[in-house]
Amino acid sequence: MSTLHASIAATLDQAARTALAVPQLSLDTPFSVEQAYDIQARSIDLRRERGEKPVGIKLGFTSRAKMTQMGVDSLIWGWLTDTMLQEEGGTVLLDQFIHPRAEPEVCFLTRRDIDRPLNLLEAESYIEAVAPAIEIIDSRYRAFTFTLEDVIADNCSSAGLVVGPWSRNINALANLGVILRVNGRVKQSGSTAAILGHPLRSLVQASRVLSAASQTLPAGSLIMAGAATAAEALNAGSHVSATVSGLGTASFLTR
Secondary structure, eight states: OHHHHHHHHHHHHHHHHHTOOBOOGGGTSOOOHHHHHHHHHHHHHHHHHTTOOEEEEEEESOSHHHHHHHTOOOOEEEEEEGGGBOOTTSEEOGGGSSSOEEEEEEEEEESSOBOSOOOHHHHGGGEEEEEEEEEEEOOOBGGGOOOHHHHHHTGGGEEEEEEOOOBOOGGGOTTOEEEEEETTEEEEEEEGGGTTTSTHHHHHHHHHHHHHTTOOBOTTOEEEEEESSOOEEOOSSOEEEEEETTTEEEEEEEO
């Protein structure tokens, strides 16, 4: 089984590096959620071998809108690496992706190592700052079609992120307006309350999934809390921005 997992990981890694989609892998080779995370870990190992450095984690399917859009009901998580970071206000080249989509999010910067499960009362003390952010997701599967197991193996479709200005306004995240605009037009709108009822709960969930995976997230890491709205497909020649009321705006151009 380890050889099979390594082969699947290599296939997904190649798809991400070449921006060439692959068939939905679980159709021919069914695998469990646990096995999917093993495949994900092997894929990240390939990135590490090329010199990529983990900078944090992302949570997925933390909003009802996203669960409905993707037809699932389980929270998932994947890794963020330094090569995924895109310049805020800069230009994102879409030819490095297969079918990129943007999600408005809240990003946390940790101030302490997360090495055990946390509860909601102590979560805030682990945060250095918070920022508006945009995650660029890009499933490596043809037609953006996948099962829960497929997407986990594919590092939860994580492909890029843009982080806006950092703020210490951590205790006011409960119900902030979130708007995703493309060329100035509102494409998606929602609230931070859509993220597990409160974005801080994402930090709690992150600590739990990390503990279950026997992983420690070092201080200075990023945690993408999950999308507050459904994703929006990206096209070249666009200005994309995500505004979180009270926090600010993250934006980029596409080419």
